[in-house]
Amino acid sequence: MQIRFRKGRDFDMGPAAANTPAAVRAVRRVGLEFRGFPGLIVDALVAEGDPLRRGQTLCVSRHHPEIAFVASAAGRVSRIRKGARRRIETIEIAVEGDEECRFDVEPAQTDDAALRALLLQSGAWVAFRTRPFGRIPAPADQPSAIFVTATAGTPLAPDPAQVLAPQLDAFARGLEALLRLTQGAVFVCQPPGPALVTPRERLRIASICGPQPCGLPGPHIHRLWPVSAQRSVWQIGYQDVAAIGDLLSTGRISVDRSISVAGPGCDRARLLRAPLGAELAGLLDETQQSEKRLISGSALTGREQRFLGRHDLEVTVMTPASDAPRGAVRGLVAWLRQSGTGATLPSEAFERLFPFDLLPVPLMRALAVGDIETVERLGGLELLEEDLALLSWRCPSGSDYGSLLRRALDRLAEERAP
Amino acid sequence: MSDAPRLWSGSEALVTLVAVSAPLVATILQQGPARLVFLALGLGLATFWHLVFARIRRRWTGWDGLVTAAIFAVLVPEALPLWQQGLALSFGLVMGDLVFGGRGRGFLSPAAVALAFALFSFPVSAGAAPGPASAIAALAGGAALLLARVLSWRVVAGFALAMAALQLLQPGWPALPGATLILGLVFLIGDPVAAACTNAGRWVYGALAGALVALLETAGGGALSSVVFAALLAGIFASLIDQGVIWDNVRRRARRQRHG
Numbered sequence: 001m002q003i004r005f006r007k008g009r010d011f012d013m014g015p016a017a018a019n020t021p022a023a024v025r026a027v028r029r030v031g032l033e034f035r036g037f038p039g040l041i042v043d044a045l046v047a048e049g050d051p052l053r054r055g056q057t058l059c060v061s062r063h064h065p066e067i068a069f070v071a072s073a074a075g076r077v078s079r080i081r082k083g084a085r086r087r088i089e090t091i092e093i094a095v096e097g098d099e100e101c102r103f104d105v106e107p108a109q110t111d112d113a114a115l116r117a118l119l120l121q122s123g124a125w126v127a128f129r130t131r132p133f134g135r136i137p138a139p140a141d142q143p144s145a146i147f148v149t150a151t152a153g154t155p156l157a158p159d160p161a162q163v164l165a166p167q168l169d170a171f172a173r174g175l176e177a178l179l180r181l182t183q184g185a186v187f188v189c190q191p192p193g194p195a196l197v198t199p200r201e202r203l204r205i206a207s208i209c210g211p212q213p214c215g216l217p218g219p220h221i222h223r224l225w226p227v228s229a230q231r232s233v234w235q236i237g238y239q240d241v242a243a244i245g246d247l248l249s250t251g252r253i254s255v256d257r258s259i260s261v262a263g264p265g266c267d268r269a270r271l272l273r274a275p276l277g278a279e280l281a282g283l284l285d286e287t288q289q290s291e292k293r294l295i296s297g298s299a300l301t302g303r304e305q306r307f308l309g310r311h312d313l314e315v316t317v318m319t320p321a322s323d324a325p326r327g328a329v330r331g332l333v334a335w336l337r338q339s340g341t342g343a344t345l346p347s348e349a350f351e352r353l354f355p356f357d358l359l360p361v362p363l364m365r366a367l368a369v370g371d372i373e374t375v376e377r378l379g380g381l382e383l384l385e386e387d388l389a390l391l392s393w394r395c396p397s398g399s400d401y402g403s404l405l406r407r408a409l410d411r412l413a414e415e416r417a418p
Numbered sequence: 419m420s421d422a423p424r425l426w427s428g429s430e431a432l433v434t435l436v437a438v439s440a441p442l443v444a445t446i447l448q449q450g451p452a453r454l455v456f457l458a459l460g461l462g463l464a465t466f467w468h469l470v471f472a473r474i475r476r477r478w479t480g481w482d483g484l485v486t487a488a489i490f491a492v493l494v495p496e497a498l499p500l501w502q503q504g505l506a507l508s509f510g511l512v513m514g515d516l517v518f519g520g521r522g523r524g525f526l527s528p529a530a531v532a533l534a535f536a537l538f539s540f541p542v543s544a545g546a547a548p549g550p551a552s553a554i555a556a557l558a559g560g561a562a563l564l565l566a567r568v569l570s571w572r573v574v575a576g577f578a579l580a581m582a583a584l585q586l587l588q589p590g591w592p593a594l595p596g597a598t599l600i601l602g603l604v605f606l607i608g609d610p611v612a613a614a615c616t617n618a619g620r621w622v623y624g625a626l627a628g629a630l631v632a633l634l635e636t637a638g639g640g641a642l643s644s645v646v647f648a649a650l651l652a653g654i655f656a657s658l659i660d661q662g663v664i665w666d667n668v669r670r671r672a673r674r675q676r677h678g
Contacts, residue, residue, distance in 0.1 A: 343522030345430050346615035349567040361615035
């Protein structure tokens with residue numbers, strides 16, 4: 001199955017990493033950021049200063065204590081940072097030693113319930129995100145399909161075919177495990193080229209091409225298996241699937257991910273293998289570290305944070321925003337732009353950036369006024385924050401439709417909760 | 419969203435201001451300094467009303483009134499006394515735009531509202547029609563707006579199709595588009611705030627506006643009043659057209675999901 005998207009737009013953010021094997025990078029600190037998990041509250045099972053083995057449970061979800069977050073490196077808990085209402089925001093680990101936990105994978109090879117238990121306990125479960133709502137699925141949840149995103153989200157992200165080439169066995173084993181989590185189909189969305197896995201009845205391949213944001217799972221799901229209030233799917237990244245395959249064969253969790261470090265603030269784009277949650281500053285060369293903004297994810301959809309986000313495979317290095325523009329004309333233009341209007345100007349450009357069969361301007365208006373019924377009617381349940389990044393970029397009002405959508409989705413999810 | 423390569427805030431107003439300056443210059447060259455006096459008054463009025471509303475609302479609502487004043491200055495009949503022009507422009511700025519909270523929150527083109535007020539309240543002969551220089555300048559402005567995607571090509575195409583179809587049906591109808599018609603299409607009917615906001619809706623909206631212009635013109639209206647009132651009527655229907663498109667989209671997606 002081939003899908004070609006025409007709408008969207010690619011940005012020139014500098015050269016991508018060359019097709020060389022990823023250099024393994026040891027980091028001194030890793031951290032778990034909970035900002036990327038909407039609607040999640042966790043309870044810590046460790047305290048500051050505790051020694052840790054790799055794979056040891058750090059904390060569990062308060063609503064579903066079966067869902068565990070595990071340490072991606074051995075070491076010591078150096079800090080547990082709390083935010084508003086004393087919710088845990090980040091758990092930081094100072095890396096030392098190489099001790100690790102082993103998991104009993106025998107029962108999981110045949111028993112579906114044991115497989116779920118293994119994924120939950122080993123921290124692999126949190127790689128799944130549901131659509132609608134973009135949350136970690138409940139332990140007993142049965143999705144109507146699972147989407148494996150094996151497309152590069154942006155031009156700077158690592159090439160999935162290259163990353164997976166040495167891990168195809170593990171990837172196939174991971175897909176077998178995914179097939180046991182759902183009654184429905186497992187879709188593998190990959191770039192054009194040789195199929196990453198042989199398709200079968202419930203295992204389908206879609207090759208995808210098109211400009212940004214067509215590498216993101218949102219457009220794939222919308223085209224292949226649209227979700228609604230009655231029908232949910234899970235999405236997961238290709239490296240997490242390979243990690244599940246590794247776990248099932250070795251009994252040890254696989255924490256290293258191939259990530260790209262690139263962007264306008266970076267002298268040379270490079271491909272690295274670094275652990276989940278690696279400290280971003282540790283991924284740069286020593287000489288480059290001064291005065292950079294590090295974004296976990298792409299320039300449009302990422303977040304400026306200290307540690308690599310759980311779902312991110314890309315670090316964008318930006319130079320800090322320059323000072324006020326110089327020159328009379330540029331100053332005047334900047335001044336006129338600053339006095340923006342705060343309302344959407346419904347130009348045709350939005351349709352050209354939005355690869356969904358949804359109506360962007362009515363949706364943006366509904367989001368701006370917080371009308372969640374209309375958001376739902378216009379297909380808001382099919383979207384996550386990242387799908388609206390280009391609309392926010394283009395909109396003269398300066399609204400961030402991603403965070404408006406998150407608010408709407410959280411309210412809709414609350415209404416649905418039993 | 420962390421660090422977008424470029425931001426669009428306020429650029430639309432700038433692009434429109436640049437686009438309207440070409441026909442403005444052409445008109446001033448053709449009609450002499452009388453226009454210039456009114457343009458100055460119009461810009462002053464726009465600034466005044468924006469400041470008044472910024473004070474009432476305690477927030478600044480942008481510079482779009484200057485664009486409205488410039489469009490109005492291009493299209494208004496020159497025989498109109500200065501105070502009547504000022505009154506009409508004030509009405510358009512306030513009732514067409516500022517009472518709704520500024521640009522992008524209203525549903526009509528403020529310049530069209532101002533011109534409709536002027537044509538209704540102070541009927542005068544339209545005077546000398548804008549010459550070919552204005553027409554060429556209007557085309558240039560329209561091309562700039564099309565390139566910036568402020569003006570939708572779908573609206574223009576729908577408009578042209580509807581006019582052409584009506585020509586074919588009834589050959590006696592006005593033939594060549596004059597400068598007034600082009601200016602009205604680009605700056606009044608094509609105003610993204612007044613137009614429909616969905617792609618399918620833009621076709622329908624453009625066609626409706628084209629048909630209305632043709633109808634009003636055969637009914638004996640001048641070129642200016644036809645295009646102004648067509649812009650107003652089509653703008654009023656734009657949200658209804660969009661609702662139809664939304665309804666169709668929702669129904670289509672629901673059906674796809676049932677059978678998918």
